[in-house]
Amino acid sequence: MVDTAPFSFELSALDPPVCWRAIFGNELPVEVEVGSGKGLFLANASVQRPEHNFVGVEMSRKYAQRAAERLAKRGLTNVKVVIGDARLFLSRYVPAASIRSLHVYFPDPWWKTRHKKRRVFSAQFVADVARSLEPGGDFFIATDVEEYFGLMHTIMSGHLAFTPLPPPEPNTPEHDLDYLTNFERKYRLEGRSIFRAHYRLG
Numbered sequence: 001m002v003d004t005a006p007f008s009f010e011l012s013a014l015d016p017p018v019c020w021r022a023i024f025g026n027e028l029p030v031e032v033e034v035g036s037g038k039g040l041f042l043a044n045a046s047v048q049r050p051e052h053n054f055v056g057v058e059m060s061r062k063y064a065q066r067a068a069e070r071l072a073k074r075g076l077t078n079v080k081v082v083i084g085d086a087r088l089f090l091s092r093y094v095p096a097a098s099i100r101s102l103h104v105y106f107p108d109p110w111w112k113t114r115h116k117k118r119r120v121f122s123a124q125f126v127a128d129v130a131r132s133l134e135p136g137g138d139f140f141i142a143t144d145v146e147e148y149f150g151l152m153h154t155i156m157s158g159h160l161a162f163t164p165l166p167p168p169e170p171n172t173p174e175h176d177l178d179y180l181t182n183f184e185r186k187y188r189l190e191g192r193s194i195f196r197a198h199y200r201l202g
Helices: 020-024 040-048 061-074 086-093 113-118 123-132 146-157 182-189
Strands: 008-010 030-034 053-058 079-083 099-105 133-143 162-165 195-201
Touching: 008 061, 020 053, 030 040, 030 086, 040 053, 040 061, 040 079, 053 061, 053 086, 061 079, 086 123, 099 123, 123 133, 123 146, 133 146, 146 195
Parallel strands: 008 079, 030 053, 030 099, 053 079, 099 133
Antiparallel strands: 133 195, 162 195
């Protein structure tokens, strides 16, 4: 049995505002992924950028546990998973101007009209992202849902603090782990279009 305790936290167990130094034991820049799922992005990015700390926020306890297991097996000490609502985490727990980058990859589109209010991406969410990012911080987005991407673009266009930049070019996967997320792997193998955006604060 892998000990995942050092790799995950319940949001309710944290005291706002969080202290990144207390969590990681260092002053390295912090990147946050909203909706980290099974942790594929966290595992890959934390190896590629060991000079950064990473936090994944995941509502699903099952997926958060899988992510923590993945991180524990690889001994990735610069990553933590927070189990809870990312919107609450950003609005109440993250100190202002304390995040280097924020990532939102393949958020749940909540197809039914009555459920669309549950979408993570909203004007309030973007305002919380702007508050949380350092000056010059980066905001990365990816989705396979064109309608949702259009909504994201509209919301971002209304927030003048962000400057749009060319989105990262997708890599050519050489193996099953060479994707942003498990969803990207599934969708690209199915031949679906992926919509990406990159914004910078200030």
